Amino acid sequence: MLDDRKLSILRAIVEDYVSTNEPVGSKALAERHALGVSPATVRNDMAVLEEQGYITQPHTSAGRIPTDKGYRLFVDKLSTIKPLSSAERRAIETFLGGAYDLDDVVNRTVRLLAQLTRQVAVVQYPSLTRSSVRHIELVPVAARRLLLVLITNTGRVEQRVIETATDVTDDSVAQIRTILNGLLDGQALAEVPLAVVDLPDRVVEEDRAVAVAVLSVLLETLVERHEEKIVFAGAANLAHVDFSQSLRDVLEALEEQVVLMRLLGETGDPASLMVRIGTENQMEGLRSTSVVATGYGADGLALARLGVLGPTRMDYPGTMGAVRAVARYVGQILAGS
Amino acid sequence: MLDDRKLSILRAIVEDYVSTNEPVGSKALAERHALGVSPATVRNDMAVLEEQGYITQPHTSAGRIPTDKGYRLFVDKLSTIKPLSSAERRAIETFLGGAYDLDDVVNRTVRLLAQLTRQVAVVQYPSLTRSSVRHIELVPVAARRLLLVLITNTGRVEQRVIETATDVTDDSVAQIRTILNGLLDGQALAEVPLAVVDLPDRVVEEDRAVAVAVLSVLLETLVERHEEKIVFAGAANLAHVDFSQSLRDVLEALEEQVVLMRLLGETGDPASLMVRIGTENQMEGLRSTSVVATGYGADGLALARLGVLGPTRMDYPGTMGAVRAVARYVGQILAGS
DNA sequence: ACTTGGCACTCATACACTGGGAGTGCCAGA
């Protein structure tokens, strides 16, 4: 259906259009790339490519630009992921190497990715669900108020306030804390509800009410915080892109956690890169953007996802390379700390 | 120098320009506002106002628009802060009322403020410096690695990893933790360095090295984290504003913590509103924006600052009202939790 | 059967020109 030359022409169109941001015509194409054929021949092939829906003209007598379908073919068949330069690798290492806690890792990652790709970077915090309990702390902060602090093995720290019906002594707190840690230390978060259910039975009579309060807040935390935290950076990189739709729509979408979640897609095999192009994005307002995302996590286990959002007219090989490299590096950092 | 009528005219110009976004001419002004004089008289006054630098014409034979100096006079002398509608008050209450931890309070606040003012909202996390220690936790996470968790009375939680040169037993950790809490409980953070300095002397010989490591990380935390965390929201509201400079500059500035810090200004009297107009902002790239900010915190004590950034052509009375109201409300929430 | 050069055609873009209108400054008179 499409012979090699037509594919080469499509590849050339995508590459030229991405770098110049102008519809590319037959003459310029024949000149810039050593196709070995005349502009007229290129025109004929372009007519076929247009008929098949891979490219389109913004208006009669303009050059051609790729359609979403064209980009898709380009990404799937015509391009290879571009590895980073060694300078870029060094930059990643030095920039991420200095991070000292999870917040810092995530923040640095998102900024780094935005800078590398010159696009909007999106990073999801490591999921609670797949991690396990490293420690639970229970701190009295007032006569009838406790602070529950949950530390996971990914370094994430969750905190919630617990109101109790009666005054609680420090001794009671200490006792509950000890039991709690005994029950939960090292447990996967998914197992926590089962493991903790008989907490009230294990404490002395007068602490039972408190234990129930602690229990319910702990369960709540696990459920509510299941909605993951996501950050983004590099919005400034959108400013000089001309979207067919308003920039406003895109910025609005970025500030919605839920939309960002859907944007990054399902947590899948962390080794595979997901590319969603233009209208492949279901989200209203992001029809003219593309997303490149992947999972990341320690030990080849996907804890969360990160990615990049930009115009469909995007340097896919370069972006894919950057996303993959950063994801791998963050995985190493998480595994090592 | 400027009689009452000229001031009224300036006020009218600011108000009309803010609402229409178009240079306002003498005729329209005389009609819309009951000034009791003819357009010709208005023209004469406008000429004086222009001479004094309060207004300017974008081009000959256009209406006038306020200068930064004009807005300044308007804010200082010609306007009164507009209190919120009761519907808006209710919205604040219900929206902020549901918050369950500090992160949540800050996030909700920044989103709320952005929505109320239809501009970019900026909120600084409550400062470490003015708060005090509620609890310090020391958790072993590996043979030679401890996690230091610092909980302040504002609900902020800081965490840092401590590497030790030798293996540490759980007993040692428990002992150090107890001593640490004994020394620091309730201390203002500013006092911590002094209070903690003799920690190594108080532990048994073999724990001394560990205690020193803990000490140094703790001090580091206090110093390094002194650079405060700041978040913003509502960038989408910038999209339909036409800045004289590029939107990109503004977006870039917003992603720089340091710039945001300077933007909000010095932590001062929480009751007073700071308004910085146009070129009064020293920051490159924010010359055509204005900032309305104020301190907030529990018990009339400014813990941090929050504010709004928008075009100089801004509804100052309304924005100031919203900022003040939100700051007060957040203060109450912090005091009560 | 494919490739090529030629040619007519289409349109977006840039540019110059125009008239209308909003708004101004100034002046003479009340």
Add this chain to the structure above:
DNA sequence: TCTGGCACTCCCAGTGTATGAGTGCCAAGT
């Protein structure tokens, strides 16, 4: 000190035109 009148400036929108890039198609060449 205010007001109406008037000449003037200059933005803006609309129109017309030339230009040039790019196309589609066709007939001839390989």
